[in-house]
Amino acid sequence: MRCRLAICFLLWAFATATCGGAAPCDTGLEALVRVVGGQFYRGSIDKLASADAPGVVDVLNSQNVITPGLQDKQLSGRLNPGSTAVAIGFAGDIGYWILAADVPDADSPTQPTFHSSLSFSDSLPQTSYDLLVRAVSTPNDFGPAAHVSLDVEPSLPPTGALVVSLWWDTEADLDLHVVDPYGVEIWAGNINSYDRYATTPAPDAGVLDEDGILDFDSNSGCVIDGRCNENVVWSLAAPVGDYVARVDTFSLCGNSAARWTVEALLNGISLDKAEGEALPSSQRFSKGKGSGVTALSFTVASP
Amino acid sequence: MKTRINRLSLSGLLLVGAVRTALAEEAPAPPAAPEATNSAGHLAVGETTLAVGGFLQADAVLVDQSAQDQLSPTGAEPLNTERFLIRRAHLFVEASRTFLRAAIELDANTVKGMALGLARAELALGRTRPRWNWEIGLGLLRIPFGLEVQEWDPDRFLLERSNVSRALFPGTFDLGGRAQASWRFVRAQLAVMNGNPLGDASFPARDPNAAKDFVGRLGMDFTIAAKVHVSAGVSSLAGTGFHPGTPATKDVLVWRDQNEDGIVQLSEIQVIPGRAATPSQNFSRFAVGADGRVGFAVPHLGKSTLFGEVVWAANLDRGLVPADPVASGRDLREFGWVLGGSQEFTARAGFGVRYDFYNPDVDAYRQTPTVLVPKDMSFRTWTFTLSWGGFAHNRLVLEYQHNRNALAVAADGSPTTLASDTLTLRGQMVF
Numbered sequence: 001m002r003c004r005l006a007i008c009f010l011l012w013a014f015a016t017a018t019c020g021g022a023a024p025c026d027t028g029l030e031a032l033v034r035v036v037g038g039q040f041y042r043g044s045i046d047k048l049a050s051a052d053a054p055g056v057v058d059v060l061n062s063q064n065v066i067t068p069g070l071q072d073k074q075l076s077g078r079l080n081p082g083s084t085a086v087a088i089g090f091a092g093d094i095g096y097w098i099l100a101a102d103v104p105d106a107d108s109p110t111q112p113t114f115h116s117s118l119s120f121s122d123s124l125p126q127t128s129y130d131l132l133v134r135a136v137s138t139p140n141d142f143g144p145a146a147h148v149s150l151d152v153e154p155s156l157p158p159t160g161a162l163v164v165s166l167w168w169d170t171e172a173d174l175d176l177h178v179v180d181p182y183g184v185e186i187w188a189g190n191i192n193s194y195d196r197y198a199t200t201p202a203p204d205a206g207v208l209d210e211d212g213i214l215d216f217d218s219n220s221g222c223v224i225d226g227r228c229n230e231n232v233v234w235s236l237a238a239p240v241g242d243y244v245a246r247v248d249t250f251s252l253c254g255n256s257a258a259r260w261t262v263e264a265l266l267n268g269i270s271l272d273k274a275e276g277e278a279l280p281s282s283q284r285f286s287k288g289k290g291s292g293v294t295a296l297s298f299t300v301a302s303p
Numbered sequence: 304m305k306t307r308i309n310r311l312s313l314s315g316l317l318l319v320g321a322v323r324t325a326l327a328e329e330a331p332a333p334p335a336a337p338e339a340t341n342s343a344g345h346l347a348v349g350e351t352t353l354a355v356g357g358f359l360q361a362d363a364v365l366v367d368q369s370a371q372d373q374l375s376p377t378g379a380e381p382l383n384t385e386r387f388l389i390r391r392a393h394l395f396v397e398a399s400r401t402f403l404r405a406a407i408e409l410d411a412n413t414v415k416g417m418a419l420g421l422a423r424a425e426l427a428l429g430r431t432r433p434r435w436n437w438e439i440g441l442g443l444l445r446i447p448f449g450l451e452v453q454e455w456d457p458d459r460f461l462l463e464r465s466n467v468s469r470a471l472f473p474g475t476f477d478l479g480g481r482a483q484a485s486w487r488f489v490r491a492q493l494a495v496m497n498g499n500p501l502g503d504a505s506f507p508a509r510d511p512n513a514a515k516d517f518v519g520r521l522g523m524d525f526t527i528a529a530k531v532h533v534s535a536g537v538s539s540l541a542g543t544g545f546h547p548g549t550p551a552t553k554d555v556l557v558w559r560d561q562n563e564d565g566i567v568q569l570s571e572i573q574v575i576p577g578r579a580a581t582p583s584q585n586f587s588r589f590a591v592g593a594d595g596r597v598g599f600a601v602p603h604l605g606k607s608t609l610f611g612e613v614v615w616a617a618n619l620d621r622g623l624v625p626a627d628p629v630a631s632g633r634d635l636r637e638f639g640w641v642l643g644g645s646q647e648f649t650a651r652a653g654f655g656v657r658y659d660f661y662n663p664d665v666d667a668y669r670q671t672p673t674v675l676v677p678k679d680m681s682f683r684t685w686t687f688t689l690s691w692g693g694f695a696h697n698r699l700v701l702e703y704q705h706n707r708n709a710l711a712v713a714a715d716g717s718p719t720t721l722a723s724d725t726l727t728l729r730g731q732m733v734f
Contacts, residue, residue: 027376
């Protein structure tokens with residue numbers, strides 16, 4: 001009898017306590033698009049519209065082309081009066097994101113605004129996506145969708161006569177160093193090979209097109225940009241001779257390791273490829289010109 | 304040699320018997336809830352009595368709504384919390400000689416990976432008599448505030464302390480000095496402490512400022528008609544918190560790809576100017592609280608306990624939503640209360656329930672598109688506990704915790720509960 005009483009009380013207490021909804025604790029990392037600071041809800045954003053809910057006035061988007069893994073894409077806009085939040089998500093994705101609306105701009109004082117920073121999945125398939133933006137008003141009424149078309153283009157290595165690429169798998173600061181046949185080292189501290197013309201007067205701009213140039217110093221100083229990729233590119237023609245590519249572990253930025261790959265492509269054809277791993281011990285060597293471990297040695301022959 | 308050991312063991316056993324008899328007969332109520340040394344094994348070495356003991360709490364988190372098979376996107380910490388863990392594995396040694404007492408207690412756990420540390424280290428001078436006693440101590444001591452903070456972990460019927468207790472006192476031990484005394488039913492405790500207890504979010508077991516926290520409790524503890532036991536008191540804390548300064552920074556060039564073409568353009572490079580270092584600052588904080596507990600035997604049912612505690616504080620949250628009035632530009636007032644009870648159904652089974660409320664910032668507000676509105680930041684938790692075990696501290700506990708908070712955003716942009724209910728099984732043994 002006592003046990004039955006206890007169980008009945010427990011069930012009653014459980015039912016009383018658990019009534020009421022709660023938002024799921026979900027990082028939304030599986031979604032194709034993510035909104036920084038947003039609350040993720042699973043479910044389709046496509047079918048949420050309510051007849052008399054306020055809509056989106058306009059959406060400001062600077063580029064319709066995105067790449068997999070792109071982060072910090074700015075998307076902002078204005079909402080109709082009465083809106084308290086905005087829902088953002090890809091049509092057909094596993095969920096959508098809710099962001100509280102911001103205060104109106106001075107030039108449209110009745111229209112709430114929204115400001116979002118979007119990130120995209122690294123495994124985003126190469127196709128076109130329909131990004132839906134819906135205004136939401138209390139109590140949870142979703143307005144008609146504003147559509148933003150986004151085309152996904154692969155983040156391919158840049159094209160050129162000779163491309164030496166380095167990419168790695170964690171948010172670490174690795175640096176690509178390439179020594180050309182003239183002995184000039186191209187790296188973050190000397191982003192092109194023009195110092196073989198280290199004479200006055202300075203070379204013509206056209207001459208620089210013939211040189212190798214580093215396109216980006218990724219994750220520089222552990223300011224993470226998400227690229228984890230650096231390329232040294234000779235756009236027109238690569239000097240004939242021997243090259244050396246090195247990988248310098250400037251900092252692992254708190255990661256335990258970074259697995260890297262270096263590849264040299266001559267007119268789109270792979271000359272050589274190497275893989276390796278940067279460990280905490282790799283950080284202790286001095287940084288700058290000449291630093292790093294040798295990943296590749298290759299030769300460009302005369303055509 | 305063997306004879307000597309046998310004599311030592313015999314004298315130890317005799318002393319254990321004598322101590323237990325004395326505890327049962329005299330029962331001079333100590334001024335504070337002591338660590339349960341009477342459940343430990345005792346040994347006499349010369350004039351020194353050694354008590355060795357410990358306890359183990361092993362948990363299995365069966366369900367946690369906040370658990371995810373992911374790593375934190377920012378910190379690479381596992382987000383899964385449905386796991387087996389050692390919540391507490393304590394081992395202590397306590398030595399006493401005439402008026403002196405020293406205790407060392409170690410804690411091992413796997414809450415955030417394998418950890419081993421000091422849980423208690425105290426040196427005390429005191430005297431105990433049937434109707435009164437006093438003690439002054441120094442070291443890593445239990446903080447004399449309220450009911451839950453002073454409860455020995457295995458004594459607690461529910462698995463963990465309430466939100467308000469864990470927020471204001473993230474650890475129950477702090478470094479300092481303490482004086483405590485009791486006379487008949489009156490209990491008094493006063494301590495001067497660093498103010499950064501074990502578990503503090505910023506400087507655990509350290510003290511970044513010279514000012515100390517004064518904390519104390521005045522209470523009473525008595526029995527009515529030999530069946531109803533009442534314990535009640537008021538507590539207070541007055542202290543000084545610390546706002547860390549910032550180091551100097553250098554000018555930094557930042558590239559923001561505003562037109563998203565992936566090419567660095569001069570107009571997209573911004574300068575974030577360096578800033579001079581800012582000094583650290585102190586701020587004042589306080590707490591006042593009242594607590595009560597009533598224990599009585601219900602005929603044909605078993606022992607019942609009702610307890611409650613209420614705390615009003617300012618700038619004291621050091622665990623859940625750390626309070627920093629310098630950073631926020633205003634004082635952060637905290638308010639919380641706890642109400643609960645437990646009921647034994649047989650000699651082996653028991654049931655407990657607790658409701659706790661904690662608001663880390665009663666003056667919080669949020670900006671909606673058109674107006675500034677008050678924001679309810681409170682944490683409300685229902686806790687239901689079933690306990691089974693034939694011995695005082697050795698038991699198996701199943702606990703369901705239903706949490707309400709304001710950590711998520713509802714579809715209309717208003718704050719709502721982030722689901723974080725848990726179901727936990729714990730095995731506990733004291734030795």
